[in-house]
Amino acid sequence: MTTALTCTAVDAGYHAGHPVARQVDLSLEAGSVLALLGPNGAGKTTLMLTLAGLLCPLGGRVEVDGRELRPGSPRAAVRAGVVLVPDDRALFKELTVVENLRLASRRGSPTTLDTIFGYFPELGRRAKVGAGSLSGGEQQMLAIGRALMQDPRVLLVDELSMGLAPVIVESLLPVIRRVAHDTGAACVLVEQHVSLALRVADTALVLSHGDVALRGDARELAADESRIEEAYLGRRSDDGGLSVAVTTASR
Known part of the structure; x- marks a missing residue:
C-alpha cells in the first residue's frame, strides 16, 4: 500500500506559540480509515482544519502522496485531493x-x-x-x-454523528469503510461514538489536552476498552467500560 497522508510533528492552533494540538505524527495508507478520538476540547477539529488547509500549521508539515502541502492553503489542499x-x-x-x-x-x-x-x-x-x-x-x-x-485522495469527516440518533450513525459509519475500500481514499474520521468508530477503523488515535495520548490498531483497542478510557479520562470508570468516552462530545 502507498502512504496517502503523512503528518510530521504537526502543531495545530490559532495563535503562534499556543498550539491546540501538539507534535502530531500520522502515517495513513491509501484505503485505510483512522478514527481520531478524544474528549471535548482535545484539538481534533483544529487538527482537521489544519489538514484541510483552513488553518496554517504552527509547526511541522503535512504531506499527501509524499508532497508537502502549502501551509494554510485550502485551494492547494483540494488540488492535492484533501476534502473535508x-x-x-x-x-x-x-x-x-x-x-x-x-x-x-x-x-x-x-x-x-x-x-x-x-x-x-x-x-x-x-x-x-x-x-x-x-x-x-x-x-x-x-x-x-x-x-x-x-x-478525494484524503477524506476528512468531522463529527459524522453530530445531532444524529445512534441507529443512524450505525448505518452511516460502514459507508466510510466501504468508500475507503472502493476508492482507495485514506479517511480520517472524528467520531464521538467510540465503539462504533473502532468497528470501521483500521487504526485509532486519541488526543487529550492537545497531546497524543494513545494510538494503535482499532481492533486491539476495541478489545481493551480500559486503554481508551484511561486516555480520555486518566482513569477507568467504575464499571470498566467506555460509557463516558462514548457519550463525550468530541471537538
Missing part, C-alpha cells in the same frame, strides 16, 4: 440534492450521481428535494456524497 466534510455539513439548503452534488463534481470524474446513490439510496429517492428539507441523517449523507464527487 465539516461538522456543520455546509450544504446549500435552498438547492436540491442533485444540484448540491453537481456543484461539487469535477470535469471528467468517474464519480457520478449513480455512484453516490449507490452508497446512499435514500438520496436517490430524494434527488429533487431541497437540502434544507432533508432529515439530519439525509443531510449528512448528502455532505459525504458531495465530498465524494470531488474524488
Whole structure:
C-alpha cells in the first residue's frame, strides 16, 4: 500500500506559540480509515482544519502522496485531493440534492450521481428535494456524497454523528469503510461514538489536552476498552467500560 497522508510533528492552533494540538505524527495508507478520538476540547477539529488547509500549521508539515502541502492553503489542499466534510455539513439548503452534488463534481470524474446513490439510496429517492428539507441523517449523507464527487485522495469527516440518533450513525459509519475500500481514499474520521468508530477503523488515535495520548490498531483497542478510557479520562470508570468516552462530545 502507498502512504496517502503523512503528518510530521504537526502543531495545530490559532495563535503562534499556543498550539491546540501538539507534535502530531500520522502515517495513513491509501484505503485505510483512522478514527481520531478524544474528549471535548482535545484539538481534533483544529487538527482537521489544519489538514484541510483552513488553518496554517504552527509547526511541522503535512504531506499527501509524499508532497508537502502549502501551509494554510485550502485551494492547494483540494488540488492535492484533501476534502473535508465539516461538522456543520455546509450544504446549500435552498438547492436540491442533485444540484448540491453537481456543484461539487469535477470535469471528467468517474464519480457520478449513480455512484453516490449507490452508497446512499435514500438520496436517490430524494434527488429533487431541497437540502434544507432533508432529515439530519439525509443531510449528512448528502455532505459525504458531495465530498465524494470531488474524488478525494484524503477524506476528512468531522463529527459524522453530530445531532444524529445512534441507529443512524450505525448505518452511516460502514459507508466510510466501504468508500475507503472502493476508492482507495485514506479517511480520517472524528467520531464521538467510540465503539462504533473502532468497528470501521483500521487504526485509532486519541488526543487529550492537545497531546497524543494513545494510538494503535482499532481492533486491539476495541478489545481493551480500559486503554481508551484511561486516555480520555486518566482513569477507568467504575464499571470498566467506555460509557463516558462514548457519550463525550468530541471537538
